[in-house]
Amino acid sequence: MNNADWLDRTRAALWHPCTQMKQLEQAPPLPIARGEGPWLIDYDGNRYLDAISSWWVNLFGHANPRINAALIDQLGRIEHVILAGCTHAPVVELSERLAKLTGLSHAFYGSDGASATEIALKMSFHYWRNLGQPAKTGFVSLQDGYHGETLGALSVTDVALFKDTYAPLLRPSHQVMSPDWRRAEAGESAEAYALRAAASLEDCLVECAATTAAVILEPLVQGAAGMAMYHPIYLSRVREMCDRHRVHLIADEIAVGFGRTGTLFACEQAGIRPDILCLSKGITGGYLPLSCVLTTDRVYEAFYDDTTARGFLHSHSYTGNPLACRAALAVLDIFEQDDVLAANQARAARFTELLAPVAAHPGVEHFRHRGMIWAFDVKDADPGFGLDFHRRALEKGLLLRPIGNTVYFMPPYVIEEEDMQCMAQVTHDLIANR
Numbered sequence: 001m002n003n004a005d006w007l008d009r010t011r012a013a014l015w016h017p018c019t020q021m022k023q024l025e026q027a028p029p030l031p032i033a034r035g036e037g038p039w040l041i042d043y044d045g046n047r048y049l050d051a052i053s054s055w056w057v058n059l060f061g062h063a064n065p066r067i068n069a070a071l072i073d074q075l076g077r078i079e080h081v082i083l084a085g086c087t088h089a090p091v092v093e094l095s096e097r098l099a100k101l102t103g104l105s106h107a108f109y110g111s112d113g114a115s116a117t118e119i120a121l122k123m124s125f126h127y128w129r130n131l132g133q134p135a136k137t138g139f140v141s142l143q144d145g146y147h148g149e150t151l152g153a154l155s156v157t158d159v160a161l162f163k164d165t166y167a168p169l170l171r172p173s174h175q176v177m178s179p180d181w182r183r184a185e186a187g188e189s190a191e192a193y194a195l196r197a198a199a200s201l202e203d204c205l206v207e208c209a210a211t212t213a214a215v216i217l218e219p220l221v222q223g224a225a226g227m228a229m230y231h232p233i234y235l236s237r238v239r240e241m242c243d244r245h246r247v248h249l250i251a252d253e254i255a256v257g258f259g260r261t262g263t264l265f266a267c268e269q270a271g272i273r274p275d276i277l278c279l280s281k282g283i284t285g286g287y288l289p290l291s292c293v294l295t296t297d298r299v300y301e302a303f304y305d306d307t308t309a310r311g312f313l314h315s316h317s318y319t320g321n322p323l324a325c326r327a328a329l330a331v332l333d334i335f336e337q338d339d340v341l342a343a344n345q346a347r348a349a350r351f352t353e354l355l356a357p358v359a360a361h362p363g364v365e366h367f368r369h370r371g372m373i374w375a376f377d378v379k380d381a382d383p384g385f386g387l388d389f390h391r392r393a394l395e396k397g398l399l400l401r402p403i404g405n406t407v408y409f410m411p412p413y414v415i416e417e418e419d420m421q422c423m424a425q426v427t428h429d430l431i432a433n434r
Ligand SMILES: *Cc1c(COP(=O)(O)O)cnc(C)c1O
Pocket: 112, 113, 114, 115, 117, 146, 147, 148, 149, 218, 223, 224, 252, 253, 254, 255, 256, 280, 281
């Protein structure tokens, strides 16, 4: 079977995510036979550098020998068991280790990012209800924020393309000014702009804290908004405000967790701890769907009671899947054993250097970088820019997926000098010959 065979069968049987299927007539999907580190290989033997970590999930490359070995070992023990009424070593060990790393003592599991958002929203609302404050039913989120696409998550998301069609199905929620530095006035520093955005959130909380359960945000980088980056002082201010107004802070680190922004978790850069933390994507190194919602003793204890209905009765069939938890434990082992955060600092410095000609190109603006995320905006891009850039990059062996006029890199943490040179060179050529 070659690429063409798989494409025919794909067209006949599949409905792809985030895709207008008719566009596949011009831009067929890439049939992937296997992976090797940061490389994807199709059925005709062509190789593509996975510069977006397979939609931000892969951390240590494809077919990673250490994660593979952990999964093979776990397969011989137990593949899955119901977590209501049962427990097992991988889920216990993962919860203990995440508690140590985040300072949040209790872990609740879901299957993907959107389910983590749903869990966080329900948990926050139910906490206040258990405390005798059932009027706290609202949520505040940021302009351009993204928290997933199930109905609850979409209600706190602010990406028009994903949201507008379904607006009649959604709960209203408040969206406040984004701290995205690209929106600053000329000459306004990232810090000054972040403080201005924080002040606008304060105005909102002064009005609506009594009916608000939580503020939900993506710390430091708003991914789906096009890798919008902001100053950490925003997070310190929000933490302080949420305490003062008695509103939870939900940190959605689904995309930015696990080293993406340079620290293991993005909140660390502001020295804050959220009340509720959502993790997914990189948690299993991109192997299996798993999400985790961590919270404090205080939240946990508000549910601990003789009355069943005061408990958090949410569930998913695959909650705490042992294979997914083993993959996550292997990921944490790699972080420790290889001192990944330090190695990434060197990688990041080198790639930033290699991207200097792209950043300096007159057709490029807002070049930005944090940890293992790089992004820039292309000036005067037409609506077809993203798809066209994606297609031209693929022809040169590079898998990129621009968001609007934003080109970004979010590579796995195993890229080496040659891979970085390839990403920088191909991108520069494409920008220069646009
Ligand atoms: C991807 C993402 C989600 C949703 O995760 P899914 O696994 O796609 O449901 C939620 N929040 C953020 C910040 C994300 O990047």
